[in-house]
Amino acid sequence: MATEFAHQLSRREFLLTSGALVVSTSLSLGVSSAFAQTGAAAPPPQFPSPDQLDSWIAILPDGTAEAFFGKMDMGQGLEVAIAQIVAEELDVAVEHVTVRMGDTATSCNQGGASGSTGVSLGAKPLRNAAAEARRILVERAARVLKVPADKLTVTNGVVAVAGTPASGVSYADLVGGKHFDTSVEWNKQIGNFMDVKGQARPKPLSDYQLVGKSVPRRDVAGKIFGTADYVTDIRVPGMLHARMIRPPTGGSTIASVNAESIKNARVVREGEFLAVVAEREWDAIEAARTLDVKWTPHDGDPFPGADGLHDHIRDATIVKREETTRKGDTESAFKSAARIIEAEYHWPLQSHASMGPACAVADVRSGEATIWTGSQKPHSTRDGVAKLLGLPTEKVRGIWVMGPGSYGRNDAGDAAMDAAYLSKLTGRPVRVQGMRSDGTAWDPKGAACVHRARAGLDASGKVIAYEFVTKGLSRVNVMFNESDPRDCLAGMTLGLPLNPGAGLGSPSESYAFGAKLLAWEVVPPLLDRCSPLRTSHLRDPLGPEVHFGSEQFIDEIAAAVKADPVEFRLQYITAPRDAAIVKAAAEKAGWKPRRAPAHRVRSLHAKVLHGRGIAYAQRSDTVVAVIADIEVYPKDGRIWARKFTVAHDCGLIINPKSLRQTIEGNVVQGLSRTLFEEVHFDRNTVRSVDWASYPILEIRDAPEEIDIVLINSTDVAPSGAGEPTMRCVPAAVANAFWDATGVRMRRVPLSPARVKAALAKT
């Protein structure tokens, strides 16, 4: 399907033609104080308005339903999960529910794809709204049929007296194509925690028929037959193709630009914001390659080099420190300890390295702007573009179209701002796409960190003091969304004031040690403006980074007291679900207790060594345990993680098949980050610019088997699966490596070169 937008639809036209029955009337509400957030300032007006049922659910003339969702399915089955939940509450067939996602004109700002909350938070208002819509429709049917509402049932969108479906009245007849014109109670939250309630209460679990079933995803066929549109496929008549020009070394500024050095293209520049635009894409690419720019290098080399990064972090000043857990007096507990164990773990900078560099299309004209973006947070894109262009928010429309991968705050947010500003400067619609290096060298990076771990044991080997402190680059040096142009390259090149944030994270577990301190410390960015090494959220921010250290350190303590890693964990874990998940994984994998590594490297000539390791973690209310069975090939340094066993409890399961595949994706991407991924850079230049210089896992290194145990805790609300498994993978592999070789790998990636070097030391 070629995407041609013959003309830019106005907001009103769009609403009238899309079937999206969004109303803008504002009705006063009797908001209960228990539900409304008390004491908070009133949120700004929202379009569409969350306090209208019509902003969430529509029944079309044919009786099918539309659900307006303010989050995005990045391909993990969220769309069908939302359809299942809405269909369940409405009592319609799941194939009769269309989920409209990620268009700011038709969906409320639910925060976009964020923190694996698509179901856990994102489904809540949809579920409540669907239940309310059903209640209203049943009441209307009661009046039409002159039967008390409590005598009526709904079957596939037809309301009837139980047992007599032929005498019923359909949703289409009751409301099809018309607004509900009903308000719902909005909790005044914007973003992930947005929720609404009507008078209806959702179904009890015992009545579920669709939730819990592996309904097939609906986005697969379009992707397989080449008919699905990606953001890269959006074309607006009259649009220009653009490529941004980035400095060759970190912190360089423009000395001069020779506009005559390119053909069939022209230079667009404002301050350090520099691009080439052309009628034809290939001309823009050639112009970007050949444009003659003289650069003024940064005053002094801005970077420590990848090999010096962790020394730099260890020695750097601390801009913010937070103690996330403090129980008891660790200092005196360490003083009284009979034995102290210490270790330090290093995590490198990693790139989102999305499958393709980001692309965005913007059409800015007549005081309005439309942005097509692959960003996982189009409402943030809208807000950021409005600020960048000085337009009212309601004059900007962000439309999410599936991009080439996502995994957090990647380069998509920057591309959207660049496209918007280029459209403003040129007066034409503009499509901007990066080249490979823009996606690898210039995306915001996942935070690098140094973890200092310390445990104090008493004479009996009991852990009486425990400390885990993470020091590193901020997870929000640039914000995890693009709602503020100061957090984007466009804003930085245009000279907007900087807006650095400081935050990191700590392990999520339930170990009870005598005294316990978990803390993090943020160091300043390596380069504060327009840095290719600026840091932000990368999938499961700080999850793999932190637990690589903490879950390996638990193994190190267990080894020090000659305890089995599973038994040792169970000895100190306090949360019953955590203990259950560790036991479930161990049982499924046939874990055999051990008090020492199975093997020791005796010779680099050993052909292959086998090892097994475990790691566990919480994330929100989800708990996961992962067991890795690996093979180590000393000769070439290769690790093959042949089998993983995953035990996973994310509360009530909506769609088991999608869940399993989401877990598999977590394992494989997590394995890639563990074995291969590190952003290389020298003292002023990022050297990881493509797939050769930033290798990721290929199919040769994919596991042979991932054995998954799903615990369906139906008494626990759904709590998210998009990220939790990933955080267990690095430590499970490193612990397996120790089992195989007797050697600890305390720095990621466990690349062939690093494995060979580590084994050579033994």
Place this chain on the structure above:
Amino acid sequence: MASVEFTLDGRPVSVDADVAMPLLYAIRNDLGHNNPHFGCGLAQCGACTVHLDGRALRSCITPLSSVQGRTITTIKGLGTPEKPHALQQAYIEEQVPQCGYCVNGWIMTAAALLNGNPKATDEQIRAGLAGLKCRCGTHMSIMRAVKRARALMAEPAAT
């Protein structure tokens, strides 16, 4: 600028462009077939893969001049929902893709592989798919789908 003629998904086409321009841009921009994707422009990922006379080809580094008179097939021409290639059918059944931006590489490469060697072993499949990238990490589903397609292709044709 010159005119280059070739067959695209069964239809004769003609493109007037810089003949040094990679085929990918002709397919996408001049001919409006969006399905091959730009991933790297360096033949390192596979997102742009098409078939040239039945052989998997990275269109991002293939000059337009080299396809004069040749037959190009994209994933759209490989099969349709009504008549899917075995790999497409297997991909649907296994619900393989996550973002799906990479599927041209995997499906077109695996199709060429299985078309040439319908009894490829698991090892041969892994070797034949080397160099392809999937950032979402759907490799487990990919292997299941390729093996399923191999089984589908081994079935006697329906009569």
